[in-house]
Amino acid sequence: MGNILKDAFSALNYTGIKTFSNLEKVQTVLVYHHLSPQLFRQHMEIIRLLRGRDIVLTFDDGHRDFLDDMFPALALGTQQAIIFISAQLIGSSAEYMSWQQVAELSDAGIRIGSHGITHTNLLELAPQEAFKQIRDSKKMIEDKIGRPVLSFAYPYGGKNAFNPAIKNMVKESGYQNAYSNIMGFNSAASDPFELRRIRIYADDNVFRFKLKVNGGYNWVDKINAYKYGFLGCKN
Numbered sequence: 001m002g003n004i005l006k007d008a009f010s011a012l013n014y015t016g017i018k019t020f021s022n023l024e025k026v027q028t029v030l031v032y033h034h035l036s037p038q039l040f041r042q043h044m045e046i047i048r049l050l051r052g053r054d055i056v057l058t059f060d061d062g063h064r065d066f067l068d069d070m071f072p073a074l075a076l077g078t079q080q081a082i083i084f085i086s087a088q089l090i091g092s093s094a095e096y097m098s099w100q101q102v103a104e105l106s107d108a109g110i111r112i113g114s115h116g117i118t119h120t121n122l123l124e125l126a127p128q129e130a131f132k133q134i135r136d137s138k139k140m141i142e143d144k145i146g147r148p149v150l151s152f153a154y155p156y157g158g159k160n161a162f163n164p165a166i167k168n169m170v171k172e173s174g175y176q177n178a179y180s181n182i183m184g185f186n187s188a189a190s191d192p193f194e195l196r197r198i199r200i201y202a203d204d205n206v207f208r209f210k211l212k213v214n215g216g217y218n219w220v221d222k223i224n225a226y227k228y229g230f231l232g233c234k235n
Contacts, residue, residue: 026185027054027211031157031197033061035204037069043204044073046213055213056080058179058197060115060153061096062090067105075108084115084153084179087140099144106145113151114138114175121156122166130166135173150176156220157181157197167193183221 018121035043047055057074059066062085074081083105086124091098097105106112114137116122122130134152141149152175159182170178177192184196198212211217 014174023185023214024052024054026187027056027190028215029179029197030151030200030213031057031058031060031194032070032200033059033179034063034065034202035200036202037073039202039205041073042069042074043076043200043209045081046206046210048077050213053132056082057086058113058153061086061119062115064095064097064104067097067101071105071110074110074135075187077141080111080221082113082151084109084113084142084151085166086115086117086119086155088117089230098161101140103145106147111151112141112145112147112149113153113179114141114149115153116155119155121161122154123161124164127165127169130174131169134166134169134175138173138175143211152178154178162194167191185215186220195228 011130031161031167037205047053047057056078057079059070060083062083066083066144083102085097085102086213089096090102102112103223114134117137117140118133122133122134125133138149152173153172154166160182162178167178175193179195179197181192181199182196186195190196198217200209200212204212208217
């Protein structure tokens with residue numbers, strides 16, 4: 001389905017959500033990978049107008065361009081933010097931040113979470129290897145930043161990336177919560193180890209961002225489940 005058709009259907013869906021839902025009672029978690037600084041500033045301006053909303057921004061993988069493209073706008077406000085990093089990738093190339101940069105972000109108030117050691121789909125690993133990715137990445141990051149790591153994000157994040165056994169490993173490793181990449185809001189009734197996030201892409205213009213942050217696109221993964229047999233993002 002093309003973006004124009006998706007936007008049109010999402011606008012209708014948003015109208016229903018706006019009419020029948022109280023968005024101040026849910027938590028909205030957005031997940032970014034890459035975005036131009038100009039577009040991210042526009043996103044931040046929209047978010048700041050949504051007073052009373054519980055909105056958390058998350059950034060996956062620890063790419064270096066976060067520092068130049070998104071952190072400056074983020075640093076101007078008090079927005080909740082978490083960066084999920086894969087421990088072995090940090091400092092591995094110019095594409096990723098260094099450990100010093102990660103520690104400086106932590107000092108600046110950005111929460112650091114784990115995205116595993118090598119950003120591998122945990123369901124493709126033997127159980128002991130999956131547990132190592134979850135448990136050891138936590139310690140590796142904590143040793144580098146000197147603060148507890150309380151949140152985990154499943155690499156790839158769809159329903160094809162975690163299961164009850166993986167969720168139990170996250171709990172046993174001492175995390176307080178874990179995030180998927182499945183579209184939707186979170187509430188007091190949500191499973192803290194299967195929290196949903198709204199995927200924001202580099203080509204999401206302001207109109208589409210407004211739809212997404214207000215739940216207009218939360219239908220997408222229901223179609224994915226029907227069409228492809230999975231929930232969430234495949235990459």
